[in-house]
Amino acid sequence: MTATTRTRVAIIGAGPAGLLLSHLLGQAGIESIVIDQRTREEIEHTIRAGILEHGTAEVLAATGASDRVKTVGHRHDGIELRFAGEGHRIDFAALTGRGVWLYPQHEVLIDLIAVRLAAGQDLRFGVTAVAVEGADTDRPVVHATTADGEPLVIEADFVVGADGSRSVARTAVTGSTTGGYFREYPFAWFGILCEAPPSAPELIYSNSPNGFALISQRSATVQRMYFQCDPEIDPESLSEREIWDDLRSRVDGHELLEGPIFQRDVLRFRSFVAHELRRGRVALVGDAAHTVPPTGAKGMNLAVADVLLLDRALRALLLDGDERPLDRYAETALRRIWKAQHFSWWMTSMLHVAPDASDFDRLRQLGELRSVVESEAGRRYLAEAYTGWPFETEL
Numbered sequence: 001m002t003a004t005t006r007t008r009v010a011i012i013g014a015g016p017a018g019l020l021l022s023h024l025l026g027q028a029g030i031e032s033i034v035i036d037q038r039t040r041e042e043i044e045h046t047i048r049a050g051i052l053e054h055g056t057a058e059v060l061a062a063t064g065a066s067d068r069v070k071t072v073g074h075r076h077d078g079i080e081l082r083f084a085g086e087g088h089r090i091d092f093a094a095l096t097g098r099g100v101w102l103y104p105q106h107e108v109l110i111d112l113i114a115v116r117l118a119a120g121q122d123l124r125f126g127v128t129a130v131a132v133e134g135a136d137t138d139r140p141v142v143h144a145t146t147a148d149g150e151p152l153v154i155e156a157d158f159v160v161g162a163d164g165s166r167s168v169a170r171t172a173v174t175g176s177t178t179g180g181y182f183r184e185y186p187f188a189w190f191g192i193l194c195e196a197p198p199s200a201p202e203l204i205y206s207n208s209p210n211g212f213a214l215i216s217q218r219s220a221t222v223q224r225m226y227f228q229c230d231p232e233i234d235p236e237s238l239s240e241r242e243i244w245d246d247l248r249s250r251v252d253g254h255e256l257l258e259g260p261i262f263q264r265d266v267l268r269f270r271s272f273v274a275h276e277l278r279r280g281r282v283a284l285v286g287d288a289a290h291t292v293p294p295t296g297a298k299g300m301n302l303a304v305a306d307v308l309l310l311d312r313a314l315r316a317l318l319l320d321g322d323e324r325p326l327d328r329y330a331e332t333a334l335r336r337i338w339k340a341q342h343f344s345w346w347m348t349s350m351l352h353v354a355p356d357a358s359d360f361d362r363l364r365q366l367g368e369l370r371s372v373v374e375s376e377a378g379r380r381y382l383a384e385a386y387t388g389w390p391f392e393t394e395l
C-alpha cells in the first residue's frame with residue numbers, strides 16, 4: 001500500500017536550506033513537510049564548515065531559528081592571510097563594519113531541528129526521495145521510500161529540492177542529475193578535529209610552497225584544521241606525527257598547539273551551478289543548485305541567501321497567487337551565486353599550489369597575494385566577500 005500525504009510545500013532535505021525554509025514559511029502560516037534520508041543523529045553530528053556571514057547570523061538570530069548563534073558562537077573581526085613566512089591581518093571590522101560568526105553548521109542544524117519540532121512541524125527522517133514528478137503542473141509530487149521500505153507519495157503545491165549535491169530533485173528541474181556548469185580541482189583538504197586550545201585568536205589561511213593550510217577553531221578546547229592533499233589520499237594513511245608535520249610545514253613559522261586528533265576526513269573540491277534553478281513548481285536551493293570549493297566558507301551562507309529569496313517567492317505565490325517573484329527567483333539568486341563562485345574559486349586558486357605549478361605560477365601567486373594585502377581596496381574586496389554581500393530582498 002502506498003501512503004499518500006498532502007502539504008503545501010514538500011521540502012526534500014533537512015540541511016540548513018530545507019530546515020530554514022520550512023521555518024520561514026511556517027512563520028507566514030504556510031505548512032510544509034521536510035524529508036531527509038539521514039537520521040536525526042547523523043544530521044546533528046556530521047561535521048561541516050564553521051563560519052557564518054554577518055547576514056546569515058543576523059537572519060538566524062532575528063527569525064528565532066537559532067537563539068544560540070550569538071551566545072555560543074564567537075564573533076571574528078578578521079582573518080590572517082599568511083604567505084612567505086609572514087602573517088597579514090584582514091581587518092573585517094575596520095574595512096566593512098562587519099564580522100563573521102564562528103558557529104559550526106551542525107549546531108545550526110541542532111537549533112533548527114529543535115525549533116521545527118517545537119512548532120509541531122512535520123519533519124521525517126530516514127525518508128528517501130526517489131523522484132519528483134509534475135513540475136509543469138500545479139500538483140507536483142515527491143515519490144519517496146520510508147525508513148521501513150514503504151512507498152510514500154507527497155502531493156504538494158510546490159516542491160523544493162534542498163537535497164544537497166546529489167540532488168534527486170535536480171532531475172525534475174534540469175532534466176538530468178548533473179546538468180550544470182562544472183569545474184574540478186586537482187587537490188582536496190585533509191581535515192582534522194583535535195583536542196587543543198586555539199593556536200591563534202583568528203583563522204589563518206596560509207599559502208606555502210608545500211601547499212595550503214587553514215587553521216580554524218571550534219571551541220576553547222577543540223580545533224579544526226585543514227591542509228591541501230591529494231584527493232585520492234586515504235585519511236587513515238597518515239600518522240598523527242605526519243599530520244602535524246604537514247600542517248606545520250604549511251604555516252611557515254606560526255606556532256601550532258598540538259593535541260590528540262579524534263576525527264579526520266578528506267573534502268573534495270568542486271565548483272558547480274545547475275543550468276536551471278527552477279522549473280514550474282519545483283525549485284532548487286543550496287547545494288542542490290550549486291557547490292563551491294570550501295575556501296572562504298561560502299556553502300551554507302549561499303544556501304541561506306537562496307532560501308530568503310525563495311521564501312519571498314513562495315509567500316507571494318501561495319498567499320497572494322502572485323507568480324511574478326517566483327519567475328525572478330533564479331535570475332536574482334544566480335547573481336549572488338556567481339559572485340560567490342568567483343570568490344570561492346579565487347580564494348582557492350590564490351592560496352593552493354596546483355600539482356603542476358611552474359615557478360612562474362608560484363611567483364605570480366605571491367604577487368597576487370601581495371596585491372591584496374598591500375592595497376586597502378584589495379583587502380576590502382576580500383573582507384566584503386568574506387563577511388557577505390548584503391542579502392537581496394526584492395524580487
Ligand code: DHB
Pocket residue numbers: 048049050051203214216217224294295296297298
Ligand atoms: C572552516 C571551513 C572553511 O571552509 C573556511 O573557509 C573557514 C572555516 C571551518 O570548518 O572551520
